[in-house]
Amino acid sequence: MSRAFVCASCNAWNRVPDGRSGGKCGRCKTPLDESGAPKPVSDAELDALVASSPIPVLVDFWAPWCGPCRAVAPHLDRVARNHAGRVLVLKVDTDQHSRNAAAIGVSGIPTFAVWRDGALRHSQPGAMIGQQLESFVAMWAT
Ligand SMILES: [Zn+2]
Numbered sequence: 588m589s590r591a592f593v594c595a596s597c598n599a600w601n602r603v604p605d606g607r608s609g610g611k612c613g614r615c616k617t618p619l620d621e622s623g624a625p626k627p628v629s630d631a632e633l634d635a636l637v638a639s640s641p642i643p644v645l646v647d648f649w650a651p652w653c654g655p656c657r658a659v660a661p662h663l664d665r666v667a668r669n670h671a672g673r674v675l676v677l678k679v680d681t682d683q684h685s686r687n688a689a690a691i692g693v694s695g696i697p698t699f700a701v702w703r704d705g706a707l708r709h710s711q712p713g714a715m716i717g718q719q720l721e722s723f724v725a726m727w728a729t
Contacts, residue, residue, distance in 0.1 A: 588637075589602045589603060589672075590602070590603050592621055592672055593639075594619060595617065596687035597614050597617075600640070601613055609621075611683060621672065622668060623668045623672060625647065625667045626675075626677050629679075630685075633679060634682075634687070636677065637705060638705055643676065643702065643727045643728065644677060645667075645676050646687075647676070647677070647699060648687075648700065649697045650682045656714070659720070662716040663676065670723075673721055674727050674728050693710070694712065696712070697714055698725065699711055701727050
């Protein structure tokens with residue numbers, strides 16, 4: 588088994604064998620962020636990652652004024668790290684970037700959406716924390 592990480596510098600995807608860490612990007616040699624921590628992205632960045640990702644992409648559509656969204660954040664951070672390299676966890680601030688949220692019909696936040704092989708597979712509104720969130724993310728992780 589291996590994990591996949593996208594290079595923050597050149598956006599190339601890199602496969603990293605299980606049990607190995609401290610890898611560098613095969614294309615540009617930048618050290619890879621293998622933490623799995625959720626990454627804030629724009630609509631354009633989301634488009635590019637959905638199109639290129641070899642692993643499922645799970646997106647938290649949120650906004651800073653949304654209390655339930657803020658309650659989810661530390662849980663999502665922990666769960667994303669648990670599945671580093673097996674699911675790419677992104678955060679889209681819908682106040683700043685509303686195009687993808689509108690395109691998939693997000694009507695309330697937080698909404699969790701999952702793309703795999705470039706296509707939207709799932710979306711669901713409502714906050715999730717703890718074991719419920721862990722189980723949801725684990726279900727999509729490769
Ligand atoms: Zn690179």
